[in-house]
Amino acid sequence: MREFSWLSYWSLLLSIFPIPFLFAMMYALIRIHPYLGFFLISLSIILSLVFGFIAIFKDTEKNALAVMAIIISFGSGVFFAFLLMMAQMGTTG
Numbered sequence: 001m002r003e004f005s006w007l008s009y010w011s012l013l014l015s016i017f018p019i020p021f022l023f024a025m026m027y028a029l030i031r032i033h034p035y036l037g038f039f040l041i042s043l044s045i046i047l048s049l050v051f052g053f054i055a056i057f058k059d060t061e062k063n064a065l066a067v068m069a070i071i072i073s074f075g076s077g078v079f080f081a082f083l084l085m086m087a088q089m090g091t092t093g
Contacts, residue, residue: 007055008065014048016074
């Protein structure tokens with residue numbers, strides 16, 4: 001019987017984590033070093049994608065949560081990369 005396992009749930013949780021954490025860092029609700037924050041956001045996106053792809057290719061796993069987590073991870077990764085690129089446009093030299 002196919003059902004959701006911890007891979008799907010962790011993938012979904014890790015895919016949702018970066019966006020509120022990024023906004024909390026931007027508005028100084030969480031006071032940590034920016035490099036550590038960017039590392040945690042990148043790590044959660046990468047782990048979410050890895051767990052999601054493992055869950056998709058697992059035969060005894062339903063794919064709905066894993067596919068949703070991968071879509072959210074790609075979206076938050078693109079959003080995060082876009083913000084990092086826009087932050088570099090104001091610097092000179």
